[in-house]
Amino acid sequence: MAERWFRSASGAPIALRRRQHSACCRELSVRCPRLQLRSLSAVTSAVWLAAYGLFALSENSMVLSAAIFITLIGLIIYLHFVKIDQESLLVIGSLGIQVTSSYASGKESTTFIEMSQVKDVVINEAIHMQEVIYYLCILLWDPGDPEGVSEVVPLFQSSKPRLDCLIEVYKSCQEILEQRKPTPQASGIK
Amino acid sequence: MVLKVFFPSCCSSAESGILVGRWLSEQNSAVVLAVLHFPFIPVQVKQYLSEVQRVTKVSVSVLGSWSNSKQEKEESLSEFLEDLGTIFSHEPWIQISKEGDSKFWSCSTLQKHSTSPKEEEIILVYYDQRKVMLSHLHPPLDTAASTDHEAKDASKLSAIFDTVAKSTVLFMTDRYDDGPIKLTHWQSDGVEASIIVELLKQASVPACMLLTFLLSLISGICRSRVLKFWPLSFLWSKLSTCEQLGHRLQHLQVISSNKKAQNQAQLMRSSSIPMKVNRSLHCASSLSWCPWDIKDAVKANIFVSLLIDVALGILLMSWLYRKNRIGHLADTLIPVADHVAEELQDLLQWLMGAPAGLKMNRALDQVLGRFFLYHIHLWISYIHLMSPFIEMILWYVGLSACLGLTVALCILSDVIALLTFHIYCFYVYGARLYCLKIYGLSSLWRLFRGKKWNVLRQRVDSCSYDLDQLFIGTLLFTILLFLLPTTALYYLVFTLLRLLVVIVQGLIHLLVDLIDSLPLYSIILRLCRSYRLAAGVKFRVLEQQDGKPLRLLMQINPLSYGSVVQTYRLPTYSCYPKDSWTSLCKKLFLGELIYPWKHKGEKQD
Numbered sequence: 001m002a003e004r005w006f007r008s009a010s011g012a013p014i015a016l017r018r019r020q021h022s023a024c025c026r027e028l029s030v031r032c033p034r035l036q037l038r039s040l041s042a043v044t045s046a047v048w049l050a051a052y053g054l055f056a057l058s059e060n061s062m063v064l065s066a067a068i069f070i071t072l073i074g075l076i077i078y079l080h081f082v083k084i085d086q087e088s089l090l091v092i093g094s095l096g097i098q099v100t101s102s103y104a105s106g107k108e109s110t111t112f113i114e115m116s117q118v119k120d121v122v123i124n125e126a127i128h129m130q131e132v133i134y135y136l137c138i139l140l141w142d143p144g145d146p147e148g149v150s151e152v153v154p155l156f157q158s159s160k161p162r163l164d165c166l167i168e169v170y171k172s173c174q175e176i177l178e179q180r181k182p183t184p185q186a187s188g189i190k
Numbered sequence: 191m192v193l194k195v196f197f198p199s200c201c202s203s204a205e206s207g208i209l210v211g212r213w214l215s216e217q218n219s220a221v222v223l224a225v226l227h228f229p230f231i232p233v234q235v236k237q238y239l240s241e242v243q244r245v246t247k248v249s250v251s252v253l254g255s256w257s258n259s260k261q262e263k264e265e266s267l268s269e270f271l272e273d274l275g276t277i278f279s280h281e282p283w284i285q286i287s288k289e290g291d292s293k294f295w296s297c298s299t300l301q302k303h304s305t306s307p308k309e310e311e312i313i314l315v316y317y318d319q320r321k322v323m324l325s326h327l328h329p330p331l332d333t334a335a336s337t338d339h340e341a342k343d344a345s346k347l348s349a350i351f352d353t354v355a356k357s358t359v360l361f362m363t364d365r366y367d368d369g370p371i372k373l374t375h376w377q378s379d380g381v382e383a384s385i386i387v388e389l390l391k392q393a394s395v396p397a398c399m400l401l402t403f404l405l406s407l408i409s410g411i412c413r414s415r416v417l418k419f420w421p422l423s424f425l426w427s428k429l430s431t432c433e434q435l436g437h438r439l440q441h442l443q444v445i446s447s448n449k450k451a452q453n454q455a456q457l458m459r460s461s462s463i464p465m466k467v468n469r470s471l472h473c474a475s476s477l478s479w480c481p482w483d484i485k486d487a488v489k490a491n492i493f494v495s496l497l498i499d500v501a502l503g504i505l506l507m508s509w510l511y512r513k514n515r516i517g518h519l520a521d522t523l524i525p526v527a528d529h530v531a532e533e534l535q536d537l538l539q540w541l542m543g544a545p546a547g548l549k550m551n552r553a554l555d556q557v558l559g560r561f562f563l564y565h566i567h568l569w570i571s572y573i574h575l576m577s578p579f580i581e582m583i584l585w586y587v588g589l590s591a592c593l594g595l596t597v598a599l600c601i602l603s604d605v606i607a608l609l610t611f612h613i614y615c616f617y618v619y620g621a622r623l624y625c626l627k628i629y630g631l632s633s634l635w636r637l638f639r640g641k642k643w644n645v646l647r648q649r650v651d652s653c654s655y656d657l658d659q660l661f662i663g664t665l666l667f668t669i670l671l672f673l674l675p676t677t678a679l680y681y682l683v684f685t686l687l688r689l690l691v692v693i694v695q696g697l698i699h700l701l702v703d704l705i706d707s708l709p710l711y712s713i714i715l716r717l718c719r720s721y722r723l724a725a726g727v728k729f730r731v732l733e734q735q736d737g738k739p740l741r742l743l744m745q746i747n748p749l750s751y752g753s754v755v756q757t758y759r760l761p762t763y764s765c766y767p768k769d770s771w772t773s774l775c776k777k778l779f780l781g782e783l784i785y786p787w788k789h790k791g792e793k794q795d
Binding site for chain 1: 313
């Protein structure tokens with residue numbers, strides 16, 4: 001179990017943890033920065049100041065209770081649906097690749113892609129607004145076209161690691177994927 | 191290559207014996223279904239397995255040996271287990287042994303005709319047999335569109351689910367049976383059954399027969415020639431309540447049909463199903479082995495939806511009839527109709543004057559205004575004529591709310607349509623006048639330019655007109671042009687009113703559609719027994735020990751609520767407006783009549 005610190009595309013520190021469970025099974029997880037207390041307090045104070053201002057204008061105390069309600073509901077929704085704490089990739093040779101995202105509230109959403117569907121794991125470039133970012137993605141076989149790709153599954157979308165972290169993950173994945181028996185459909189892996 | 195052994199977690203504490211299951215050679219994996227205990231006679235075991243294979247069409251065989259020794263490893267037992275490998279020839283022969291209460295088992299394989307001498311790695315995957323058996327694996331919707339042969343090849347997991355689900359007959363014998371074969375599986379402590387479920391199953395047969403009889407009576411009456419005469423048939427097609435009742439009747443027919451729809455064609459003919467459900471049914475028919483049939487899901491969804499609908503309808507009815515609210519409603523109906531008529535009259539007076547400061551053509555204005563005012567006067571007289579009967583009619587009509595909330599909403603929509611019938615009439619008059627004017631203007635405009643519309647060739651051709659033709663044409667063009675603002679204004683006002691009514695009716699129909707098509711049973715199933723609707727699997731890595739095989743736990747990843755609704759949506763009879771916004775605007779500009787909500791039964795272009 002080794003943990004190394006990298007930077008995300010936006011500059012925040014992220015931690016990459018690698019675990020080797022067996023010769024054909026590896027787990028790579030990227031931990032995103034946690035919810036900061038100061039940003040939470042800033043948002044809450046802004047909402048409550050606005051509510052107090054409205055209350056001063058309208059003399060209706062419902063505005064204050066509505067503001068508290070909105071803050072609570074908004075926080076719960078943010079923690080349960082938006083804030084991702086950890087993204088992990090579990091590569092099991094000859095079974096498949098499992099992608100898990102754990103949210104701040106503890107919810108985990110998992111997708112498992114069978115090895116027979118995986119064509120390759122590559123690092124791709126994308127132009128996003130004014131910058132070029134790198135992202136790791138899984139290419140899936142197209143049943144109709146042996147040279148084509150039916151779907152591109154991007155990984156680590158919320159932590160957005162930079163190229164150095166992605167290269168580490170890429171190397172780990174490729175070591176396991178190399179062990180695959182070359183199928184008749186594969187035409188020159190890597 | 192890596193060998194994968196899928197082991198049921200219920201057999202972890204079973205006594206020593208041999209492993210019975212299925213070997214998937216193309217995936218190099220073994221699915222263990224049960225453990226067969228000593229003592230047994232190999233001939234009887236082979237006979238039993240071939241019986242099971244014949245019934246279930248799953249190639250069940252002896253895969254290897256399982257030893258669970260409470261004390262230290264016994265040498266004689268391990269030799270005995272190896273010898274078993276020669277009796278039940280299976281390639282490779284898997285040997286799993288557990289010592290004491292240790293979590294870490296040792297697993298090895300015996301290859302007699304091995305081509306590669308090196309040690310292959312073994313992965314031990316635990317799975318919950320009951321959940322995997324009851325679960326239905328949903329392929330992603332895009333692969334269901336492709337041929338099912340390819341889909342079967344691509345999904346290896348479905349083979350595993352397939353194996354466990356089809357082998358239900360293997361799980362029927364429990365350890366209290368006195369037979370030569372003693373198995374351990376998830377039901378070996380006693381076959382699960384529920385008295386209530388059995389009683390319901392017994393009661394459902396006569397109930398279905400009674401329901402079928404009643405439905406055939408009702409549909410016979412509906413199809414009788416009496417109701418096919420012109421005024422009645424026209425009325426039935428226009429009232430949305432009748433559509434909804436017919437739809438529900440169809441649903442009842444689907445539920446009460448005892449035989450499952452044997453082939454796709456039958457199911458398709460019985461109800462009009464849109465493309466998405468067609469695809470999911472198509473893929474489900476290819477996975478027809480599953481105990482949880484998608485056709486059962488359709489029946490269950492229809493049944494629950496009907497039940498909830500009727501319950502809500504009865505609730506609404508009890509609320510309406512308590513404190514005589516329906517009487518109050520009937521009392522307010524006439525004043526509301528009067529009020530609407532008065533508002534319309536004020537509107538017409540405003541139009542007859544100088545509306546929004548625009549100058550109208552006085553003569554045409556007066557003619558149109560008086561015509562519409564007289565129409566409203568007639569309408570009010572008819573309403574007042576009907577007013578003593580309104581309360582009684584409404585009381586009896588309100589009783590039909592017990593047929594369901596959707597029927598009550600459809601009745602509301604029809605009542606709105608009837609009450610605003612005069613607005614519809616005004617819209618039609620205004621639209622026709624405007625349409626005539628526009629066509630006349632465009633034709634005479636062509637005359638100005640010396641062109642003509644060639645009906646045969648469907649194009650504009652040049653034409654030389656006589657002088658008197660040109661003179662008359664110019665006169666008519668001028669008249670029509672200067673009368674255009676008046677007609678256009680009337681058209682605009684009544685179109686806006688009509689659109690308002692259409693929007694209100696459309697919202698009610700959307701609500702009815704939502705109640706009709708929501709698969710409540712599937713949603714409740716996803717909430718309570720989420721393992722039955724599987725989108726896939728997820729693996730969890732358990733504690734490892736060096737030298738022992740990799741241990742994984744396979745759990746079921748349930749379908750998301752959005753996919754549940756999308757897959758199990760019930761088909762409805764109405765379709766959404768096919769006109770895009772541009773064509774709608776074009777129709778409005780030209781004055782063509784718009785029918786935004788077309789029903790599937792009507793002629794389609």
